[in-house]
Amino acid sequence: MSFFRVENLGVRFGGVVAVAGVSFEVRQGEVYTIIGPNGAGKTTIFNLIGLIYPPTSGRILFQDREVKGAPHHVAELGIARTFQNIELFEHATVLQNLLIGRHRHCSTSLWQELLFLPAVRAAELSHRAAVERVIDLLDLAHYRDNLVAGLPYGVRKVVELGRALATEPKLMLLDEPSSGLNPEETNDMAFWIADIQRELGITILMVEHDMNLVSRVSSRVLALNEGRMIAEGTPTEVQSHPAVIEAYLGGAAR
Amino acid sequence: MRFIFKTDYDQDIRLFQHGGQVFWYGLLVALLIAAPFLVSEYVLSQLHFVCIYSIVGLGLMLLVGYTGQISLGHAAFLAVGAYTEALLQSKGMPFFVSIISAALLSAAVGVIVGLPALRLKGIYLAIATLAFNVIVEEIVTRWESVTGGNQGKHLKAIELFGFRLVGDASFYYLCLALTALSCLALVNLLRSPTGRAFVAIRDSEISASCMGINLAKYKTMSFALSAALTGVGGALYAHKVAFITPEQFTLLTSIELVTIVIIGGIGSLHGAVLGAAFIIVLPQLISIGKDWLPAAVASQSGLQSIVFGLVLIAFIIFEPLGLYGRWLKIRSYFQLFPFYRAGTFRRQKSYMRSERLR
Numbered sequence: 001m002s003f004f005r006v007e008n009l010g011v012r013f014g015g016v017v018a019v020a021g022v023s024f025e026v027r028q029g030e031v032y033t034i035i036g037p038n039g040a041g042k043t044t045i046f047n048l049i050g051l052i053y054p055p056t057s058g059r060i061l062f063q064d065r066e067v068k069g070a071p072h073h074v075a076e077l078g079i080a081r082t083f084q085n086i087e088l089f090e091h092a093t094v095l096q097n098l099l100i101g102r103h104r105h106c107s108t109s110l111w112q113e114l115l116f117l118p119a120v121r122a123a124e125l126s127h128r129a130a131v132e133r134v135i136d137l138l139d140l141a142h143y144r145d146n147l148v149a150g151l152p153y154g155v156r157k158v159v160e161l162g163r164a165l166a167t168e169p170k171l172m173l174l175d176e177p178s179s180g181l182n183p184e185e186t187n188d189m190a191f192w193i194a195d196i197q198r199e200l201g202i203t204i205l206m207v208e209h210d211m212n213l214v215s216r217v218s219s220r221v222l223a224l225n226e227g228r229m230i231a232e233g234t235p236t237e238v239q240s241h242p243a244v245i246e247a248y249l250g251g252a253a254r
Numbered sequence: 255m256r257f258i259f260k261t262d263y264d265q266d267i268r269l270f271q272h273g274g275q276v277f278w279y280g281l282l283v284a285l286l287i288a289a290p291f292l293v294s295e296y297v298l299s300q301l302h303f304v305c306i307y308s309i310v311g312l313g314l315m316l317l318v319g320y321t322g323q324i325s326l327g328h329a330a331f332l333a334v335g336a337y338t339e340a341l342l343q344s345k346g347m348p349f350f351v352s353i354i355s356a357a358l359l360s361a362a363v364g365v366i367v368g369l370p371a372l373r374l375k376g377i378y379l380a381i382a383t384l385a386f387n388v389i390v391e392e393i394v395t396r397w398e399s400v401t402g403g404n405q406g407k408h409l410k411a412i413e414l415f416g417f418r419l420v421g422d423a424s425f426y427y428l429c430l431a432l433t434a435l436s437c438l439a440l441v442n443l444l445r446s447p448t449g450r451a452f453v454a455i456r457d458s459e460i461s462a463s464c465m466g467i468n469l470a471k472y473k474t475m476s477f478a479l480s481a482a483l484t485g486v487g488g489a490l491y492a493h494k495v496a497f498i499t500p501e502q503f504t505l506l507t508s509i510e511l512v513t514i515v516i517i518g519g520i521g522s523l524h525g526a527v528l529g530a531a532f533i534i535v536l537p538q539l540i541s542i543g544k545d546w547l548p549a550a551v552a553s554q555s556g557l558q559s560i561v562f563g564l565v566l567i568a569f570i571i572f573e574p575l576g577l578y579g580r581w582l583k584i585r586s587y588f589q590l591f592p593f594y595r596a597g598t599f600r601r602q603k604s605y606m607r608s609e610r611l612r
Binding site: 050052070071072074075076080081083087088089090091092095096099100101102103104106108110113114115116120121123124125127128129132163167 | 263264266267439442443445446447448449450451453454456457458460461462463464465466467468469470475521
């Protein structure tokens with residue numbers, strides 16, 4: 001049994017082949033990173049896994065079940081994601097954002113909610129407790145009641161990580177967790193990623209550019225260029241792979 | 255300034271956050287209950303309209319303010335509610351049955367209108383709902399055997415538990431009770447997972463769906479709930495005016511309903527009620543103002559529409575948060591005195607967001 005596997009995944013937009021024949025496997029409990037120059041198709045792979053675009057070929061297997069349907073089915077399987085450019089609910093507080101992360105665990109019916117029956121209150125209190133654990137872990141207590149619209153970029157990035165954590169996922173997809181962060185914030189992010197993997201036992205699949213962060217947290221790395229796989233292995237192996245150097249620096253640098 | 259010391263998660267989800275709210279809302283309810291004894295018959299009659307428009311405003315607020323789906327066709331739901339009520343009453347149904355049927359039928363129509371909303375956004379959705387309004391208006395005019403066409407339809411006084419609701423006060427209490435119930439139901443909904451899902455859809459559909467929110471289900475639900483409340487409002491409206499014709503449910507009515515939401519303040523339930531009150535009071539102000547204007551201006555027939563339009567534009571430009579937003583600003587001015595600054599409520603420009611995927 002494999003934890004998460006992508007087989008021969010491909011997508012084309014008109015004449016542009018964005019991703020072609022990508023296959024990889026993520027083992028339970030590891031941090032698996034996808035790297036590659038701009039336009040390599042990294043985020044597109046995330047969007048394919050999230051079922052935001054339908055793939056033209058290949059399939060995605062999570063715990064030996066095929067991932068298909070609409071984006072909300074992906075979340076229900078226990079796969080949560082963050083976005084490269086932050087997609088938070090701007091006109092809601094940090095607390096509300098994290099509570100929306102609890103959505104897949106909500107089971108109260110509309111009628112119960114309209115009357116706010118004791119069952120709804122009890123469920124809300126337990127969701128709140130779960131969210132507070134995330135707030136504690138990520139040090140967000142200070143911002144709990146702030147509107148997201150007024151928060152600095154670095155904090156938003158953490159809120160997004162928190163929202164994904166609040167869903168209690170088995171697999172987390174992080175799309176460039178360190179983009180737009182200063183070195184200090186990147187350092188915090190590296191600690192959190194390591195904590196999430198080790199202490200919460202959540203498997204992480206991430207796209208990242210910061211090679212320092214990649215080598216600190218990743219178990220294995222996959223390098224892509226122009227939608228194709230060029231190398232896979234430990235961070236050091238991939239970094240010294242000739243095809244990777246060529247993709248980043250051009251052929252002449254060899 | 256009030257500082258609330260929180261020691262329990264329950265404090266964030268209870269109905270009233272502090273004693274001050276209990277006091278002021280209690281006072282408001284007491285005044286509203288005492289209103290028939292305090293105000294003239296004419297003012298009471300206007301209060302009927304405020305209640306009815308509040309219910310409709312709350313319904314539209316849920317859809318526009320909280321779910322972020324625009325509708326320029328809500329007068330159609332009003333019509334469905336009003337005609338269902340008129341028809342069932344003429345068939346001798348008790349009021350309970352007829353008003354619940356009005357709500358359910360409107361909700362069912364709301365689901366049908368909600369379906370294109372799964373694919374349409376923004377201006378396209380506005381046009382689709384606008385077209386829906388025109389269609390319903392046409393059906394109501396042509397389907398004479400049921401609606402009476404342009405001849406209109408008369409309604410009798412409501413009978414409740416064997417009592418005829420004659421007189422303004424009893425009808426007022428009925429409207430007031432339904433308004434209070436609608437408010438309470440929406441407050442409850444908005445502090446529950448469904449309400450949060452609506453807000454999530456409003457702010458970012460893509461990430462809402464990645465959090466496991468079924469967009470199709472929640473958008474349709476929002477349309478249905480919104481239409482149901484509007485249907486209830488329509489049924490009460492039919493009784494209030496006692497005679498309904500298709501001209502009461504035109505596109506202009508829809509725009510008037512959207513005006514309630516915008517003037518009141520998008521994204522607040524208070525706003526829906528304040529907007530409803532404003533839209534009832536404004537025509538009175540205009541007629542008072544007419545005395546001060548030169549005769550050539552005051553006698554123009556389009557004066558009211560012009561003033562409405564200007565007020566709407568002024569709100570969009572100068573106070574996008576609406577009446578409720580203005581009230582919040584005034585309140586914090588006094589709470590923070592003398593430290594209030596003009597920028598307190600200004601929102602930062604939002605950052606670049608992921609490319610819109612659909």
